[in-house]
Amino acid sequence: MNKSMIEFHEYLKSCKRIVALCGAGLSVSSGLPTFRGSQGLWKNFNMIDLATPDAFYIDPGLVWQFYSWRRYQALHSQPNNGHKALAKLSKLENIDFITITQNVDGLSIRSNHDKSKLYEIHGSLFELKCTSFTCNYKDHNNFKHPLTNALKETEEEFENVRKRRFQEDQLNSPQFNPVKEINEDELPRCPICNDLLRPGVVWFGESLSLSILNQIDNFIEQSVDLILVVGTSGTVYPANSYVDRVIHQGGKVAIFNTDIEESSLKDNEIWGFKGDAAELLPIALKPLIDE
CATH class of the missing domain: 3.40.50.1220 (TPP-binding domain)
Incomplete structure (x- = not known):
């Protein structure tokens, strides 16, 4: 010592x-891994770009798939x-x-x-909260996975690794699983008012x-x-x-x-x-x- x-x-x-x-x-x-440790990317999306209120407003299905993946990673860690x-x-x-x-x-x-x-x-991946301004619903320590059937099997980031020849070397090039188109009705919903639920994390731009x-x-x-x-x-x-x-x-x-x-x-x-x-x-x- x-x-x-x-x-x-x-x-x-x-x-x-x-x-x-x-x-x-x-x-x-x-x-x-930290965001930096994973090059800050998920399926070729910049993670920081997905961790914003604007991203959720524009495409909640995409953002929920990203956070479902993060919940999955955390749940499979000890x-x-x-x-x-x-x-x-x-x-x-x-x-x-x-x-x-x-x-x-x-x-x-x-x-x-x-x-x-x-x-x-900075909140928790396992807290859910309602997006309605008139509803205060929060769900703490929700470790259910997947949260909805539509989010099932969206966790894997890559498809089968395909090989290509380049300058006589075998290189692995990952093929990303495509992002699913998910209807808002199939995303996590508030049990009180039926509005969309969001991850209970502090996004960039939030206090x-x-x-x-x-x-x-x-x-x-x-x-x-x-x-x-x-x-x-x-x-x-x-x-x-x-x-x-x-x-x-x-x-x-x-x-x-x-x-x-x-x-x-x-x-x-x-x-x-x-x-x-x-x-x-x-x-x-x-x-x-x-x-």
Whole structure:
């Protein structure tokens, strides 16, 4: 065990108030690539272009097929040891702790994390909400798949791989499964008003939940000893503000990521643990979660 981890363990034992800030890097070991890791494409569509209110308004069938694929991928993945370590931390009675996750994959919930201490600031693939302005229907933790018969068998991104000869080399060229034309009546509908349901995620151009942000603010205002930055750069708002506020209060930061900028570690209040968060977190949190 290196010197940094030993120093971290000593400080960890004195902590009474801890925040975990998690990003996509936490779920990579569960088999879920980041948007960047998958080149940002799904069936040759730019994923970012599909994750907008405008895209859903123009072609809800296309967008629902994309999110049905994402739900399928997440459901066929399992929480890794990093998720499980944070879940154990959430069950400790002598530690005030919350997890702020930017992930929408539902793996933290499925790792048995205390729901009252988990804030999914970008929403969840497994939450559905009505698109009607006059209806407040929401369905939480809906793990049914497929959601409708029309979305059945739309999960596979590629057809059989076809081969072609190019400069005497055999190259694989994927053939995308075509996107189905799905009538709106065959998409998920609200059981209250029968309007379209949409994924309960925060799309590009939408605001984060003020209620959730207020709850996080209230927790952080009470002097956090340590913030764990897991699988994320922590440089985008509001994530960057949480890190800055903890440091300003006199708390410390521990970064767990495969890519850590050396310039971010010049501050004595910051530890950097480079590698797979799924492997590092159980080791780092061992003094608390294995007692």
